Amino acid sequence: MTKEELAKKKGIQIKETTQTAAEALITTTTNQEPEVKAEPKKTEEKPNTKVTPPKAPTKIKTPNAGRPKGKPSTKISLNVPDEYLEIVNIAAGVNYKGNTSSYIVSLIEKDIEANGTIYQQIKDLTT
Known part of the structure; x- marks a missing residue:
């Protein structure tokens, strides 16, 4: 299939010029109409009627528990002979x-x- 046939099938108009591929891509127009997206329906906001109980005190983490934290680091890939x-x-x-x-x-x-x-x-x- 030639590029002219492909362009016709896709609905793209080709201009006969000496443009580069990038310039041609920018200036190419299609015959398709843009899609119109419907806005999502808005839901009514209901007032918060729930009563939340007071939060229990959280446990304090001991600094020596678990794996020791070192300097912040980033994982890298390394090729070694x-x-x-x-x-x-x-x-x-x-x-x-x-x-x-x-x-x-x-x-x-x-x-x-x-x-x-x-x-x-x-x-x-x-x-």
């Missing part, structure tokens, strides 16, 4: 009770301590 992954797993097992994320975060922290001023200078140049 297989040859490094074995070493990362060993190092995490020995030093971080098997927590690979903690091990990688510690490596990032060490790098920021060593090169943080350079990274800040680069950030300042780009802003």
Whole structure:
């Protein structure tokens, strides 16, 4: 099916010009009428006649209960070559009770301590 036949089937008028595809898309008109949406029916608001009993005091959470909260963090996807992954797993097992994320975060922290001023200078140049 040619583009002319397709356009005729879809009800699109094609103008013979030397426009780019984006320009043609913007200026193309259709023969379809826009849909008219009916407004949703409004419901009557009834006054609140319920009497709510006073709330019981809530339990105070102890700060040491549950999993300890660390710094706010974001989950990322990380690709690690297989040859490094074995070493990362060993190092995490020995030093971080098997927590690979903690091990990688510690490596990032060490790098920021060593090169943080350079990274800040680069950030300042780009802003």
